[in-house]
Amino acid sequence: MRLIQIEGGSGPAEALKIAEQADPTPGPGEVVIQVRAAGINRPDLLQRRGGYPPPPGASPILGLEVAGEIAALGEGVSQWRRGDRVCALLGGGGYAEQAVVDARHVLPIPEGLSFVQAAALPETVSTVFANVFEAGGLKAGQTLLIHGATSGIGVTAIQMAKAAGAAVIATSRGADKAKAAQALGADVSLDARSDDLAAAIAEAGGVDVLLDMVGRDYAELNLKALKPGGRWVVIASLSGSVVEIDLMRIMLKRLVLTGSTLRSRSADEKARLTAAVKATVWPWVASGAVRPPVQAVYPLDKAAEAHGALEAGDHIGKFVLTP
Incomplete structure (x- = not known):
């Protein structure tokens, strides 16, 4: 799969480069998502600069939220099926064509939402x-x-x-x-x-x-x-x-x-939070009451441009990458 790799350097153009690595394999209780869109968040900027390292066990790849389709199921996962349209909260790994995530941190995409719209939701x-x-x-x-x-x-x-x-x-x-x-x-x-x-x-x-x-x-x-x-x-x-x-x-x-911060919370705590969000917030999303605007969409290989736009601070809403 293709992904964005941090190669060092102070600015986004120097630091963010396209790379390739083997597709991920899900462990027990995990799923692999074929990423169609990935949200960009300010913590990504901090990680790129070396100030917000991933927690132990998390992917070093940037990206805390994605939307796409379930591509593979790990042992013990019964609540999802291959092809399900989902979005997910990640500890890392979103700036890639595939992402592996705890199945409990995954949410169904409500009817009528695009992958781009859905990718702007889980972290925020x-x-x-x-x-x-x-x-x-x-x-x-x-x-x-x-x-x-x-x-x-x-x-x-x-x-x-x-x-x-x-x-x-x-x-x-x-x-x-x-x-x-x-x-x-x-x-x-x-x-x-x-x-x-x-x-x-x-x-x-x-x-x-x-x-x-x-x-x-x-x-x-x-x-x-x-x-x-x-x-x-x-x-x-x-x-x-x-x-x-x-x-x-x-x-x-x-x-x-x-x-608080969100990324450092335990997998069990994120699972609890995901369930609470599904119960309380997802009906608002489904009704259209919560539909955060997306300022711009960038292809994966333009991640550096997206970081530059977010750092400029002139946006209203979210930036999203599309692998």
Whole structure:
């Protein structure tokens, strides 16, 4: 099979090269997926730079989510058949023509979704569900604040929160992105370059849950934005991860500050999460309520161009590779 290999170098053009290796063989409890599309995520950029190594036992190949057809079944797999149209959450291996994955981490593609659309779902939907709904405890009638609202995670979080009956305040950089977030369902959409974020969030009444992908630069804003009993969930720190916080303010407002990564979770935990996503989120996907936009599609051998586009930060939604 063909795949993308990391060969070193600081930029995507130097680091990402097409290579070939033997097709994978599924072990017990695993399946092989013939990859028709693979989602691109910011952790892929970090791994390419050497900052986000795969967990023990995971494929060193980039790629955390794919869509395609079941090509082979490992011993003990009974819930899937060859030819089934599926998407899956991976620990690695998506930037290739075939990927091997724990059968419990696989989801059926809902009727009417293309492989490209389906490939944009598993990593982002699982991340949002685990952090906004499980760790953050977002409920109908509450308000979610999303920083970086037009990223792949952000657009998914907007749609999932609205599907759950919550209100959404979105921040993004630039008027066009603010309009896009509003079009996706955000009740209040703010331009981080021109709007007074603190004043606008206060005028909206504050927030119950905050999904933070910015980190250091928004720490003070976040403390002000959260209502008493609010939950601040960190999943990235693009402006820096070292922050000085007055713990008394956390105590007085009874805030919860938490965060997580998805890739390092155990296979059993990912299986539990996949089942929860199927039960709660998949009906929203099937109905069309959750359908994250895809900014652009690149062939596998243009992975370096796709990484460059994601790093530029001008996108709205996801980038997808098609082997």
